[in-house]
Amino acid sequence: MKRRSALQTLASLPLAAPVSGALLGALGASAQAQAWPTRPIRFIVPFAPGGANDLMARSAAQGASQVLGQPVVIENRPGAGGTIGSEAAAKSAPDGYTFLISAAGVISNSMIKRNMPYKDSDLVPVAMIALAPSVILVAPNSPYKSLKDLIEASKAAGGLHFATAGTGSTPHFVAEMLNTRYGARLEPVPYKSGSESTTALLGGQIAATSEASIVSLNYLKSGKLRGLATTWVKRIDTYPGLATATEQGYPEIRIAHWAGLHAPRGTAPEVIEKMAAAIDAAMKSQAVQERLIPLGIQPIGGTRADFERFIDAERARLGATVKAAGMKED
Numbered sequence: 001m002k003r004r005s006a007l008q009t010l011a012s013l014p015l016a017a018p019v020s021g022a023l024l025g026a027l028g029a030s031a032q033a034q035a036w037p038t039r040p041i042r043f044i045v046p047f048a049p050g051g052a053n054d055l056m057a058r059s060a061a062q063g064a065s066q067v068l069g070q071p072v073v074i075e076n077r078p079g080a081g082g083t084i085g086s087e088a089a090a091k092s093a094p095d096g097y098t099f100l101i102s103a104a105g106v107i108s109n110s111m112i113k114r115n116m117p118y119k120d121s122d123l124v125p126v127a128m129i130a131l132a133p134s135v136i137l138v139a140p141n142s143p144y145k146s147l148k149d150l151i152e153a154s155k156a157a158g159g160l161h162f163a164t165a166g167t168g169s170t171p172h173f174v175a176e177m178l179n180t181r182y183g184a185r186l187e188p189v190p191y192k193s194g195s196e197s198t199t200a201l202l203g204g205q206i207a208a209t210s211e212a213s214i215v216s217l218n219y220l221k222s223g224k225l226r227g228l229a230t231t232w233v234k235r236i237d238t239y240p241g242l243a244t245a246t247e248q249g250y251p252e253i254r255i256a257h258w259a260g261l262h263a264p265r266g267t268a269p270e271v272i273e274k275m276a277a278a279i280d281a282a283m284k285s286q287a288v289q290e291r292l293i294p295l296g297i298q299p300i301g302g303t304r305a306d307f308e309r310f311i312d313a314e315r316a317r318l319g320a321t322v323k324a325a326g327m328k329e330d
Helices: 006-012 021-035 052-066 078-090 105-112 149-158 170-182 195-203 213-222 269-283 287-294 306-326
Strands: 041-045 070-077 098-101 123-138 160-164 188-190 208-212 226-230 256-264
Touching: 041 052, 041 078, 052 070, 052 098, 052 123, 052 170, 052 213, 052 256, 052 269, 052 287, 078 098, 078 105, 078 123, 078 256, 098 105, 098 123, 105 306, 123 160, 123 170, 123 195, 123 213, 123 269, 123 306, 149 160, 149 226, 160 170, 160 195, 170 188, 170 208, 170 306, 195 208, 208 213, 208 306, 213 226, 213 287, 256 269, 269 287, 269 306
Parallel strands: 041 070, 041 098, 160 188, 160 208
Antiparallel strands: 098 256, 123 208, 123 226, 123 256
């Protein structure tokens, strides 16, 4: 029996099926994700420079840049309660080079606004960055010395004015949590920003407001304003004398000014996991902690799964407040 040549044997084998375009695309995307990043990355901040969200974003960008070996640039796109910047991120190419610095509005805006230019599902959670507890503030000559004083006085007076930074802002949620959970009668007064709210409080135009710890601490330490409570689960490390709302008997007053990272839907999972790991490493670095903690900001980090659980819990809590208070767009 004649021995077949290698060429004859090869020729007798069935031809392989052509590789589909979808499979080629998937293989290419996987290879691209493995090589990522190969150029600068953009973080869109949906607020103006200088605020708590912006400061947390810049610390995350600097730390992630060092981990990933590529520049991470900040692009501020403020307006419409964070919707303008969030829309820009949601509609960006999901190529791993654009991310959103998210805040509570990425959860609550669709609950409150009549028209949204993007869907919640157009943005996917990546990682938690940090949070700044909110502080409930009154003027230094105010008769209210505790959170209970403020709540009881609002009931007795038939209502007190409480400044907010607009519908759906963290101060608005603070006021409505006090109203719907504990029977306070605080009338939210919307201002354009937290700085305007603080000015109104200093001028005696309203009874109280709340503001992020990064802003509040300067007023507290100088004696220009008095803090009644901090609204997160632990006291502020750099101002430990101020009790939490929970410690004062109001455990459902739990909210903070937080910053996280979201990506456009369709971003490769490998890229998201790499970015989450970079943010976690940045937030755990000594340099970032030494920069943020003295400002009253708590670096968080963690895994993508941790952030997803946080988002789900916040959506449930904030959604309940929106429904109970009937919060709607101005």
